[in-house]
Amino acid sequence: MSRTTLFFDLDGTLIDSAVGITRCVAHALERMDHPVPPQEELRRWIGPALRTSFAPLLGEAARVERAVEHYRERFESHGWSEHEIYPGIGEAVIALRQAGHRLAVVTAKNEPHARRIVEHLPFGDCFDDIVGATADGAISHKPELIAEALQRLSLRAPDCTMIGDRHMDIEGARHHRMRGVGVLWGFGGEAELRAAGADALARNPRHLLDLLAA
Structure with missing residues (x-):
């Protein structure tokens, strides 16, 4: 991998x-x-x-x-x-961390809310940072959020992959010319993710591991 x-x-x-x-x-x-x-x-x-x-x-x-x-x-x-953890995603995140990947959460959710949620996830400590929207909305769309993550973590876009369930995730990845992987267990669906230009689609967390190993 x-x-x-x-x-x-x-x-x-x-x-x-x-x-x-x-x-x-x-x-x-x-x-x-x-x-x-x-x-x-x-x-x-x-x-x-x-x-x-x-x-x-x-x-x-x-x-x-x-x-x-x-x-x-x-x-x-x-x-x-008021949420549920998707079956298998915690195990996938832990496996990716153990394989040597660096992980971060990049979300349009208000950053303090996102941090509170991730800190309470049983696998939350796998993430190096949580990047979310600012309270005033100045940073709230995926291209801006990804740019903020790249800057905070001192990364180059080609060395990163964005993983998400909606077209905004894939469009944000394409904006920065990074790989975008869509997941089919969320709210977007296959047609939306394909139309956005996803490089790959994961049927389930186990499949996500296979795709990221390719």
């Missing part, structure tokens, strides 16, 4: 966070007196930056910021713990 640095997305890749995220979105919209979309539509909020999803519904920047505050309010009290 050739050693490289692996950037893991969080939601939909390491954890199934659908319950926490959708409940927090619903809470924020209710506080804004805005109708809450159906559950299937709320699931599409998993992956993009919060402001990207709130803006089309709420319009004014000030209303978007208030919605983000309401979301974070519930996430800090309840949402951060």
